[in-house]
Ligand SMILES: [Ca+2]
């Protein structure tokens with residue numbers, strides 16, 4: 001994570017053979033081991049290291065473990081057409097309802113199917129009780145908007161690609177000019193795939209489970225040899241920011257800001273730990289697709305899913321949104337900046353739009369100017385022993401050119417206030 005820099009690690013920029021930007025494209029996003037370690041021990045160290053060819057494992061046999069485990073589904077899948085019964089969060093915890101503002105009234109016309117109205121309001125954003133980048137908790141006010149109930153699926157993204165011929169960033173070879181010094185063999189269309197090690201590994205080196213895999217893309221989410229078979233209703237993954245922007249523009253929607261996303265995720269529960277309340281598993285019920293067991297080598301699959309789950313597999317939150325926690329991380333439009341560095345007034349900030357582009361660069365690699373957006377919600381790779389980010393306050397910085405196997409998105413539709421007030 002950006003602000004957790006090594007005080008001892010050799011600067012990657014001193015290594016002439018290293019592609020200038022490649023480190024970002026290759027390894028960003030990955031759970032910052034440094035964050036966890038800092039949290040646990042107070043040690044400051046950067047999670048990132050620069051890859052060279054030796055860091056990039058060969059393909060082929062090494063992918064053999066990426067064979068889908070035969071799951072014992074606890075839950076019915078494919079819930080887009082067969083949605084689980086809506087569960088009232090009010091049965092789970094005491095609710096302090098979010099204050100609603102004047103435009104909280106739902107406008108009459110639903111702009112697209114499978115969208116729900118998120119009433120505007122004022123709510124606490126961030127948290128003082130978890131990872132440092134979430135603090136300080138502060139009050140924000142957002143206007144009401146429509147939001148996709150589900151993250152965009154492979155079926156939906158396929159439709160977009162069929163209609164437009166769009167080619168995602170991970171399917172294009174990196175431009176050598178953008179990555180000066182990169183070895184030609186590294187300039188291949190590729191994306192980042194999780195590979196579960198067979199035994200406990202050093203949590204401070206995310207190369208133990210993240211791999212830059214040529215040929216991996218939204219069409220082949222686990223690398224060459226994989227496909228979308230059976231994944232139509234799963235979230236699309238391996239999409240970079242320009243890809244999700246292109247989809248949103250094409251379909252006539254927008255992407256949420258972090259404040260909008262977090263407000264929506266909270267579902268009307270003020271200050272709750274999770275999007276459904278304060279208990280991780282209320283009455284023993286599994287509420288999200290996360291990681292159970294010792295990350296990254298042991299996945300107990302208590303929730304039934306080793307990789308992504310079909311959208312709509314878990315209970316809705318208070319606003320009728322699915323999988324705002326876990327399953328896949330979700331892009332937002334905000335440039336990443338520490339909450340503590342973003343200007344706030346004494347009271348609520350109104351419709352905040354995040355930080356500044358120039359300030360979103362990773363301070364660990366100051367000469368690699370790839371801006372970063374905020375991503376939210378955690379994923380199926382978030383585990384209690386490593387990345388407790390299946391919470392609405394959680395946030396990570398994601399370089400805009402980096403796609404991974406656990407990052408997707410959902411869209412919103414904003415309503416102009418005049419229309420809302422009518
Ligand atoms: Ca899981």
Ligand SMILES: [Ca+2]
Nearest residue numbers: 323326328377
């Ligand atoms: Ca999610």
